[in-house]
Amino acid sequence: MPAPRVRFCPAPSGWLHVGGARTALYNWLHARGNGGAFVFRIEDTDAARATDESMRGMVASLRFLGLDWDEGPEVGGPHGPYRQSERGDLYAAVTAKLLQAGAVYDAYETAEELAAQRAEAERERRPPGYAGGHRGLTDEQREAFRREGRRPVLRVRTPDEGSVTFDDAVRGPVTFEWSSIADFVIERADGTHTYFLANAVDDLAMGINFIARGEDLLSATPRQLLLYTLLLRDGVLDDALADNGYPARPADAVPPAFAHLPLLVGEDRKPLSKRHGSVAVDEFRRQGFLPEVLVNFLALCGWSYDATTERFTVDELVERFSFDRVGRNPALFDTAKLRSLNGDRIKELTDAELAERLQPYLVEAGLLSNPATPADQALLLGFAPLLRERIQTLAEAVPLIAFAFRDEVTYDDRAVAKHLKDRAGEVLDRAAGALADVAWDGDAILATFRALAAELGVGLGKAMQPVRVAVTGTDVSPPLPETLALLDRATVVGRVRSAGARLAQAPDTV
RNA sequence: GGUCCCGUCGUCUAGUGGCCUAGGACGCCGCCCUCUCAAGGCGGUAACGCCGGUUCAAAUCCGGUCGGGACUGCCA
Numbered sequence: 001m002p003a004p005r006v007r008f009c010p011a012p013s014g015w016l017h018v019g020g021a022r023t024a025l026y027n028w029l030h031a032r033g034n035g036g037a038f039v040f041r042i043e044d045t046d047a048a049r050a051t052d053e054s055m056r057g058m059v060a061s062l063r064f065l066g067l068d069w070d071e072g073p074e075v076g077g078p079h080g081p082y083r084q085s086e087r088g089d090l091y092a093a094v095t096a097k098l099l100q101a102g103a104v105y106d107a108y109e110t111a112e113e114l115a116a117q118r119a120e121a122e123r124e125r126r127p128p129g130y131a132g133g134h135r136g137l138t139d140e141q142r143e144a145f146r147r148e149g150r151r152p153v154l155r156v157r158t159p160d161e162g163s164v165t166f167d168d169a170v171r172g173p174v175t176f177e178w179s180s181i182a183d184f185v186i187e188r189a190d191g192t193h194t195y196f197l198a199n200a201v202d203d204l205a206m207g208i209n210f211i212a213r214g215e216d217l218l219s220a221t222p223r224q225l226l227l228y229t230l231l232l233r234d235g236v237l238d239d240a241l242a243d244n245g246y247p248a249r250p251a252d253a254v255p256p257a258f259a260h261l262p263l264l265v266g267e268d269r270k271p272l273s274k275r276h277g278s279v280a281v282d283e284f285r286r287q288g289f290l291p292e293v294l295v296n297f298l299a300l301c302g303w304s305y306d307a308t309t310e311r312f313t314v315d316e317l318v319e320r321f322s323f324d325r326v327g328r329n330p331a332l333f334d335t336a337k338l339r340s341l342n343g344d345r346i347k348e349l350t351d352a353e354l355a356e357r358l359q360p361y362l363v364e365a366g367l368l369s370n371p372a373t374p375a376d377q378a379l380l381l382g383f384a385p386l387l388r389e390r391i392q393t394l395a396e397a398v399p400l401i402a403f404a405f406r407d408e409v410t411y412d413d414r415a416v417a418k419h420l421k422d423r424a425g426e427v428l429d430r431a432a433g434a435l436a437d438v439a440w441d442g443d444a445i446l447a448t449f450r451a452l453a454a455e456l457g458v459g460l461g462k463a464m465q466p467v468r469v470a471v472t473g474t475d476v477s478p479p480l481p482e483t484l485a486l487l488d489r490a491t492v493v494g495r496v497r498s499a500g501a502r503l504a505q506a507p508d509t510v
Numbered sequence: 511g512g513u514c515c516c517g518u519c520g521u522c523u524a525g526u527g528g529c530c531u532a533g534g535a536c537g538c539c540g541c542c543c544u545c546u547c548a549a550g551g552c553g554g555u556a557a558c559g560c561c562g563g564u565u566c567a568a569a570u571c572c573g574g575u576c577g578g579g580a581c582u583g584c585c586a
Contacts, residue, residue: 011586046585111584118583125511129582153584171515180513180582188584195586219514219581262516263580270579300522307524308534327523329516330579337522337536347549389549400547419546449545464545476547 002252004036004210007203008062008069009043011195012054015280016061018333019214019264019272022298026212026261028067029299029321039206040072042083045198050085061281065291066314071206078247079206084198091193093240094201094231095154095186103230104186106152107134108145129182130155154187156196156226164222169212169259169323176222184223196220200227204237207250212259212323215330221258228255259323262302263330272333279333288361288394293342301331311344343392351384358387358397365398367405379404382486386478403472404487409495415475420503424466427456428500431467435484436493445481470499 008024010016016024031038040062044050059073071077081087098104107130109117114130121128135157137145145152159178168174186197203211231237232255241248264272272279284294292314299317300310303326312320346354358380362368368376383404387397403409430452438448453463468480471492477483484492 009586013586043586049585107584109584114584122511127512127582129512155584174514176514182582185584190584192584194584199586214580215515216580217586220586260515265579267521302522304523306534310523310535331523332521334521334536340536343549390547392548415546446545453545460545462545468546472546474546478547480545 002209002254004031004034005039005207005250006031006036006210006212007039007041007206007208008067009041009199009202010058011043011046011049012051012058013046013049014054015282016058017272017279018281018284018294018298018301019279021061021065021281021294022264022301023213023261024062024067025065025295025298026259026303026321026323026326027210029317030210030212030323031070032318033321036210037070038068039077039079039208040069040082041202041206042073042085043195043198044083044085045193045195047085047192057282061285064285065281065295084193084202087198087202088192089244090205090240090246091187091198091201092191093244094237095193095197097236097240098156098186098230099154101230101234101236102157103233104154104156105135105137105183106142107155107183108137108142108150108152109133110150127180127182130184132183135183151189153185153189155183155185156223156230158183158223158226164225166221166225166258168218169210169257170262170326171218171260171328174218174221176219178222181222186227196223196227200224200231201237203256204228204231204253205241205246205249207253209254209256210259211256212261215260215263218260221260225255259326262327264301264333265330266333284338286395288391288396289338289342290345290357290394293338293345296345297338297341301333302326311341339392346391346394347388349388351381351388354384354388355381358384358394361394361398362401362405365402367398367402376405379486383478383483386482390478400476400478403474403477404483409471409473409499411469412474415469415473419465419469419475420499423456423458423462425500425503427452427458427463427466428470428496428503430456431463432493432496432500435489435496440485440489442479442482442485445484449481466499467496471495 006027008027010020010024028038030036042050042055042058044055055073062069069075071079072082095104099106117131117133118128121131134155142152158181161179163175163177165173165175184196185194187193202208238249266272266279281294285291295314295317296312299312299321303321304310305312305320305325349357355377359368359372359377362380363370363372368380372380380401383397383401387400390400391397431449434448434452435445438444449460449463449467453460456463464480465475468477469475471480471484471487
């Protein structure tokens with residue numbers, strides 16, 4: 001097997017979503033695991049949809065996931081440019097030659113006419129594809145259409161009979177009848193080029209020899225294959241490359257082989273899209289999913305190693321991934337499973353690593369300055385072991401420890417109503433006194449609460465919950481004794497006293 | 511409608527004729543532990559779409575059937 005040259009070629013409209021990321025990952029793993037190259041190409045042939053912002057987002061998300069590219073935007077490479085919007089001259093040269101060779105023809109129907117034809121075919125229950133109406137136009141007819149002001153598109157003449165079979169790396173041999181494949185457009189009336197053309201030209205020109213992509217493109221493959229043979233016949237592509245100053249195709253280049261990946265679907269079994277909420281990689285980043293976990297999970301969306309192993313480092317994935325273990329049925333993107341894996345990974349982080357990864361999220365929430373003060377960093381580090389067991393995403397840490405980074409406590413009404421009542425005033429009063437001179441460490445503080453509970457003849461919970469609410473504002477927090485020990489004694493005692501005082505003045509409205 | 515793809519617990523999957531009274535993980539339920547929330551421990555729930563056939567033996571092979579999906583664009 002020659003060293004794989006693979007590519008990831010998103011259309012830059014919208015954010016990189018997890019489906020696209022999975023496609024990128026499988027290609028990347030294949031390249032990295034087999035000494036190949038990963039090419040990143042921007043397919044912005046549809047000017048109406050492509051945006052620079054989207055392209056920057058794609059770059060950022062790929063970087064976040066750690067999927068580095070050998071050729072492409074920002075890193076360059078020998079087969080550039082890597083944005084299709086900058087390769088229009090090449091495509092035009094190619095289509096001119098194809099037209100000359102008679103492989104494609106000009107068709108003059110307007111978009112409206114084609115829509116009407118489709119609707120009619122639909123009504124009559126005929127296949128809705130282009131029926132080839134302008135296949136055999138005479139020069140006079142062409143002239144007439146042009147005089148009407150019509151601009152033609154260029155369509156590829158597909159074979160009328162026979163079939164095409166290709167060996168898909170995940171599905172095995174797949175066969176299509178040519179009769180079911182309509183003549184398709186490669187050059188628009190405005191002179192720009194469609195996905196089929198640009199994609200086929202660039203894959204060949206850049207020496208791409210393996211393509212992993214979504215199953216939604218499976219039925220586009222015959223058209224791709226047709227284009228490869230047309231492009232390679234009589235040196236059409238090679239001449240166009242040379243004529244326009246593009247580097248020649250790599251010497252050992254061959255038309256690519258394909259692997260069609262099972263679709264990623266949402267809870268409703270529909271293909272993943274914005275309607276499923278957060279499907280953008282960047283959104284998962286914001287929620288505090290770790291990139292290595294996202295990579296691990298994405299790898300598992302359609303691939304498995306064996307019956308039991310499901311946690312992999314990126315290096316292990318590079319070593320073990322192969323297309324022969326990619327499944328064929330659609331995979332549901334299960335965020336519950338993702339959360340679980342993320343929680344598992346967080347538990348493996350050292351205190352320092354966790355604190356460091358948490359920091360941006362606290363900054364984002366306005367709890368830390370940027371950069372954080374040494375005191376705040378130390379406090380965060382202290383919380384790391386307490387947080388580790390109780391968060392599944394980094395962002396979940398924020399509400400759990402916000403109280404420690406604010407001067408004022410924000411009281412949760414429900415927690416107050418539930419715990420600052422009955423004997424809570426007495427508990428707070430005695431606790432404030434006891435905390436004022438206990439040794440300031442978790443064990444000693446816990447012992448103090450036990451003693452207090454025994455003294456008052458109440459359960460430990462009754463003794464601690466009011467204090468938890470007084471200090472943190474809520475009834476859910478990291479373990480209380482250790483938490484208190486991380487804060488200043490003065491702060492703790494102050495909060496307990498003031499909660500107690502307000503309770504005494506106005507029960508129910510602390 | 512046509513073409514193509516797919517069909518194992520709720521979910522992702524293991525399974526390539528006997529190791530399968532179908533394994534793992536997530537989820538869910540119960541119990542234990544417990545200062546809240548978690549985490550952890552233990553236990554449990556739950557699947558080969560259906561019908562035929564081949565075979566001593568089928569989740570695995572064959573045929574059919576049903577169901578789901580993708581594509582059928584001057585989007586990619």
